[in-house]
Amino acid sequence: MNNLQWNKCSGLTFLKCVNHVIYLKSSVILSIFKVFTFVTLFTKKSKMKKTIQFLAFIAVIFGLLFTSCVSSRKFMASESRVYKLQNDSSNTHNQLNACNDQLKNQKDENASLKKEKESLQNTNASVQNDLKTLSSESKMTIADQAKRLKDLQDLIASQKDIMSKLKNTITDALTNYKTDELNVYIKDGNVYVSLEEKLLFKSGSDVVDPKGKEALKSLVNVLKGTKDITVIIEGHTDNVPIKTKAFKDNWDLSTARATSIVRIMTKDYGFDSGRITASGRSQFHPVRTNETTKGRASNRRTEVILYPDLKELYKLLDQ
Numbered sequence: 415m416n417n418l419q420w421n422k423c424s425g426l427t428f429l430k431c432v433n434h435v436i437y438l439k440s441s442v443i444l445s446i447f448k449v450f451t452f453v454t455l456f457t458k459k460s461k462m463k464k465t466i467q468f469l470a471f472i473a474v475i476f477g478l479l480f481t482s483c484v485s486s487r488k489f490m491a492s493e494s495r496v497y498k499l500q501n502d503s504s505n506t507h508n509q510l511n512a513c514n515d516q517l518k519n520q521k522d523e524n525a526s527l528k529k530e531k532e533s534l535q536n537t538n539a540s541v542q543n544d545l546k547t548l549s550s551e552s553k554m555t556i557a558d559q560a561k562r563l564k565d566l567q568d569l570i571a572s573q574k575d576i577m578s579k580l581k582n583t584i585t586d587a588l589t590n591y592k593t594d595e596l597n598v599y600i601k602d603g604n605v606y607v608s609l610e611e612k613l614l615f616k617s618g619s620d621v622v623d624p625k626g627k628e629a630l631k632s633l634v635n636v637l638k639g640t641k642d643i644t645v646i647i648e649g650h651t652d653n654v655p656i657k658t659k660a661f662k663d664n665w666d667l668s669t670a671r672a673t674s675i676v677r678i679m680t681k682d683y684g685f686d687s688g689r690i691t692a693s694g695r696s697q698f699h700p701v702r703t704n705e706t707t708k709g710r711a712s713n714r715r716t717e718v719i720l721y722p723d724l725k726e727l728y729k730l731l732d733q
Contacts, residue, residue, distance in 0.1 A: 573722045574603065580640055580720065581605045587632045596629065604721050607633060611714035618656060620670035622678055630675060633718065634683040642723030645690040647672040647679075650717065652710035653697040669694025671716055 577600060584607060585598045595613040599606050611617075614626035622630070637643060649668030661667045672692040679685040702709035 573724070577603060577605055577720075577722055580636075580643070583640075584633060584636050587636050588629060591629060604719055607718040607720070609716045609718065611711065611716075614675070614716055615671060618658060618661070618667070620660075620667065620674045622674055627678060627682070630678055631683050634679050634685045637685060637720070643689065644721040644723065645679075645685070646719045646721065647675050647690065647692045648717045648719060649692075649694045650699060650713060650715050651697050652700070652713045653704040654710065664696040665694055667694075668696050675716060675718075 581598055581600050584605065588596060588598065588607075591613065595610050597606075597608045599608075609626065609629065613629060614622050616623070637645065649670070649672035651664040651668050653664075656664055656667055661670065669692070672694050676690055676692040680687045680690060697704075697713070700709075700713040701715070702712040704710050704713060
């Protein structure tokens with residue numbers, strides 16, 4: 415039932431209450447009038463005619479007043495009931511509107527979920543079609559795929575074994591040097607030989623010290639007997655700015671140091687120039703904090719990075 419229907423019902427109830435009050439009032443007045451007429455006729459010949467007529471008149475007045483009071487109270491009660499019904503109707507109407515809004519929101523949400531479901535179903539169907547296409551176009555059987563996977567695993571294991579043996583060989587070749595002068599370790603499948611500044615250079619210089627040259631000679635002797643290894647020389651500095659006649663900044667210094675080591679390894683000790691690269695990385699790849707003296711000393715380093723040849727691995731991946 416909507417608000418209009420509630421208001422209509424409330425109005426009809428109010429009219430019925432008013433009619434009832436008017437009817438009751440008329441009945442009481444008519445009854446009192448009959449009594450008054452009877453008393454008047456009965457006392458025409460009496461000596462107390464005027465007195466009785468006066469009393470009857472007073473009774474009529476009180477009757478009217480009593481009827482009016484009773485009718486007013488009933489009228490006010492009916493009006494209060496009508497007002498309460500109207501409030502109840504308004505509250506019910508508001509609740510109904512709220513329910514309708516909630517239902518509408520649920521419908522919108524369900525429609526959105528339905529649309530998302532359809533999109534996911536379409537995406538899934540597309541993926542399934544792609545899988546079928548790839549499966550039909552692939553010439554490799556399950557046995558071929560298993561063999562390829564095994565070959566890849568064997569190649570990776572072989573490369574890992576080669577780099578591990580290379581690391582151990584270099585460590586043995588450089589065993590006479592202290593840990594604060596150089597360090598040999600494996601990172602991301604590559605062998606790193608990290609040479610501290612005090613082993614190779616004086617502060618602010620790119621000239622390699624004799625002790626550093628001996629370390630490089632031992633390293634080259636190991637690398638000459640190792641095939642399929644690519645070498646990158648990376649120069650690193652701390653974050654203390656440098657500006658001299660020879661070097662404008664730390665980029666210049668780190669690159670010059672890397673280049674000096676490449677020249678010694680290739681020209682002095684005969685390492686293959688086609689397998690080595692020099693690069694300067696300035697202050698932007700520290701291994702320690704630059705807030706302490708010890709940390710800055712660790713950052714002033716030159717790294718010899720040995721990369722395994724991955725041609726065979728790439729061939730297997732391209733099949």
